[in-house]
Structure formats: structure tokens, C-alpha cells
Amino acid sequence: MSRFSLRGLSPARVWFVLGLIFLYAPMVILIIYSFNSARVVTVWAGFSTKWYGELFSDNQLMSAVWVSLRVAFFTACTAVVLGTMAAFVLVRFRPSRWKTAFSSMVTAPLVMPDVIIGLSLLLLFVAMANTLGWPQDRGMVTIWIAHVTFCSAYAAVVITSRLREMDLSLEEAAMDLGAAPFKTFMTITLPLLTPALAAAWLLSFTLSIDDLVIASFVSGPGATTLPMEVFSSVRMGISPKVNALATLIILVVSLAAFISWLLVRRAEKRRSNDLKALKGTA
DSSP states (O other), X not given: OOHHHHTTOOHHHHHHHHHHHHHHHHHHHHHHHTTBOSSSTTSOOOBOOHHXXXXXXXXXXXXXXXXXXXHHHHHHHHHHHHHHHHHHHHHHSOOOHHHHHHHHHHHHHHHSOHHHHHHHHHHHHHHHHHHXXXXXXXXHHHHHHHHHHHHHHHHHHHHHHHHHHSOHHHHHHHHHTTOOHHHHIIIIIHHHHHHHHHHHHHHHHHHHHHOOHHHHHHXXXXXXXXXXXXXXXXXXXXXXXXXXXXXXXXXXXXXXXXHHHHHHHHHHHHXXXXXXXXXXXX
């Protein structure tokens, strides 16, 4: 046995721990320095929470946070709906050249550079404004449309992978027992898709709130997102308030992910118990 095995530390475990440190050490350092009293973010001068107080008193920064949260929420909801519809087309429809073309259209935003997406959407909005008179001003609505464009592709991929693994016999059994297609979808299909829907929603929310390039093309006055505000402030020097804001975002996202995981776990456990009960009575 190797020296690592005798100590209970195999090379695989060592690399795993090093990988976790590499991924999460920057976040831990960021959280620690959010309580730094110094104005220079790289120099520790003592513990303080003053930057959190200044963060909430910064109306411009908080306005950008509120814009990003609203856009990300509506983007995630819309992307999940469109992604679910696209996933059913990709999985349940018979193979054809139209299905192949549709699949290419759905996955195109995954490999398209953000600069190309942003520029093409900007030209589209300008052309629509000149011909249709809408949108008159670029703002939250245009950012929302742009984010839905690429977030729907990610949602479709996540939901498609789950839909391919589903057992169709459960839906067929429900319809054989007299359940209507809509009731079958609501009572059988939708609960089975819940983990994928939650994952797609969180992924779309994160991608939307993190986007800088596309939003920079399609935004307008009064619709500055958080990444745009942070990027513009970095040019004049990183403010410690950014560390405080990032810490709060990490906390909120981690809490949301944990709650989502807990709800999905309970739903899967309840569904597993129901299936065992049905098999026991069969």
C-alpha cells in the first residue's frame, strides 16, 4: 500500500481536496475581505462592517441590483417555459429534417459568442424601432428579451436530459386509467420534471444576473444592470462595497440553491414512497 493509502489520503482524494480549495478559496477570501475596514481592498486593516452600511446607502448600486434581480427573475421563468416546450419537441416528436433544424436553432446560442448575440439583437431592436416604432427606448424589456434568447437554450438542454430519462410507461398507465393528457402532464410528467425545472431556473437566473456583454449592447438609460455598474466602477478602482455586495449575492444564491435542493429531495422521496405503495398494492 502507498503512503497516501496508509494515511487514508489516496491521490484521488488529495486532488479532490485541492480542486475544492482552488474553486472555493477565492470566495472565502472575498467574504473575509468584505469585513475589511481599509478602503484598499487588498490590504487588511481590521474588522469592520461599515462597507455593508455604505452599500445599502448607495442608491445607484442598489438600483442596479434591483434591475438585475427583476430581469433575472422574469428571464428564468420565461426560459423555463420556453425550454420545456422546446424539450418536448426535441424528445417526443418523431425524427425529421424539421426537427434537426429546430434542434440546431435551439442549441445555436450555446456556441454563439456573446458579442455576436448582443450585436445582432441590437441591430434587430434598431430595425424594429425604425419600422414598427417599438421599442422606442431600450431598457429592461430589451434586456429581458435578450437574456431569454440565450437562457432558453440552456434550460432546454437541462430539461431535455431529464425528459429522455423519464419512463413513458407511467404516463401511458395514467392515460390507460382514463386520465386526460393535461391531467397526466400535471400529475405525472410535471412532478418528474421538477428537479430539472428547478435546475434550469437556477441556471437561467445565474446566467442572466451575471451577463455583462449582451446587456451592454441592448440596454439604455435607466436600465443599468449590476455587472455593468460593477464593471464601470472597477475602471476607477475597486470599491470595498463590491466585496460586501458579492458576499450577499453568494449568501442568497447558496441559500436559494439549498432550499431548492431540499424541496426537490422531499418531492423525490415522496414520489418514491408513492411508487412503492403502488407496487405493494399491485
